[in-house]
Amino acid sequence: MTDESALKPQDREAELSGEWTHDNQQWWNQYMASADNRVACAPEVAVEQNEAPKYIGSLPTIYDLQTELNASYELDPIAIGQFNRDGYVKLKQVISSGALALLRQEMEATLRDDLGENPKLDFRSGEMMWLTNNIFRQFVLSPRIAEIAAALMRVQRVRLYHDNSLAKEPGCGRTPWHYDAEHFPIDSNNVCTAWIPLQPIPQNMGPLAFAVGMETCRLVESVESSRFDTSYDRTVGKIFAEHGVDVDDGPFGLGEISFHHSRSFHTAGPNNMKSSRMVLATTYFEDGACVVPSPTMISGDWRKFMPGVDAGEPIRSRYNPVCFPREG
Ligand SMILES: O=C(O)CCC(=O)C(=O)O
Structure with a gap:
């Protein structure tokens, strides 16, 4: 993390009322530094030094990719109920292995070009890549993914808030407990994020983990938000444990993606594998919503x-x- 972006206790007031004056990578640096890495990740797993499996086969053409990402996914109505009850849902076989391999290759190259080979940066992020890269564009604006988001939120039309390319590198620690409504300045209850892993994510690679229950956030609403130390993460984890909140920290298979509501509390374990945990996260909101x-x-x-x-x-x-629905 660069010194000038690190929040200090004197920034406390600005945290509540001011605006972020650094970039998105610095924001993530700050965020990851607020994780309490003394917490044991449940369940305990042995540290393994595995490689993610490599894709063998020819990569899809842009035409194939477009066809796949425009086609509707057959969404089981049970999934809609789960999303609205639990605050998240994981769906299998949404994206083919070829399409994921193509995006992973593209994300590796783009993050390397944008951020260089900085071994100190163990959580690398990029955003708005869909503006300049057609492969990202197909994913980020995909009617297949956005249609699922609209169906889960039970709304007619959804817009993009932003895309996030997230690479949790080997050795990177936990992602702190948080819910997105706290930091998305969108004045709506209909906001959700599709979290799209670009390789399978076994438990020791840090899959996104969800506190089960749309209303679970109420248990911690009085905990004072703080992003300049690890107290918020630690306190939230402690309260969830005391209340016996179920945490779904299961692995993701290849092609499986999750959707989480902006009020869903989530975290992620450390990446104890030898390869990068690459994910595209795209956030959608109900058309008509305003800035807070x-x-x-x-x-x-x-x-x-x-x-x-x-x-x-x-x-x-x-x-x-x-x-x-796709316009034009
Ligand atoms: O990938 C991670 O570890 C965190 C991502 C996240 O919190 C999100 O996409 O909402």
Whole structure:
């Protein structure tokens, strides 16, 4: 982490009322530094030094990719109930192994070009790659994925908030407990994120893990948010354990993706494998939603994701296209 982006106790007030003045990578650096890595990850797993399996076969063409990512997924109505009860759902076989391999190759190259080979950066992130890269564009604006998001939230039309390329490198620690509504400055209850792993994620690679229950967030609503130390992460974990909250920290198979509501509490374990845990996370919201009246520092780089949109205004900049139903 760079010194100038590290939040200090004197930033406390700004955290509540000011705006984030650094970039998105610095925001993630700050975020990851607020994880309590003394917490044992449940269940305990042996540290293994495995490689993720390599894709063998020819990669799809852009035409194949487009066809796959435009086609509807057969969503079981039970999944809609699960999402609304548990706050998240994991769906199998949403994306083919070839399409995932193609995006993984692209993400590796793009993050390397953008961030260099910095061994100190153990959680690398990128965003808005769909603006300049057609493979990212097919995924991020995919009607297949956005249609699932709309169905789960039971809304007619969804727009893109942002995409996030997330590479948790070997040796990177936990992702702290959090819920996204705290830092997405979107004034709506209909916001969700598709978390798309680009390789299988066994438990010792740090799969996204969910506190089961849409209302689980209420247990910790009085815990004071803090991103300049590990107290928030530690306290939330402790309260969930005391209340016997179920945590689904199961592995992800290849092609499996999760959708989590912005009120769903989630975390992720460390990456104890030898290869990078690469994920594309895309966030969608109900068309018509506005920016909250007073975004704060914890809302991060939000202005970049909706140029020209101000606090309180409807979010429909050119960077927030309607992804489902596909327009035009
Ligand atoms: O990938 C991670 O470890 C965290 C991602 C996350 O919190 C999210 O996409 O909402």
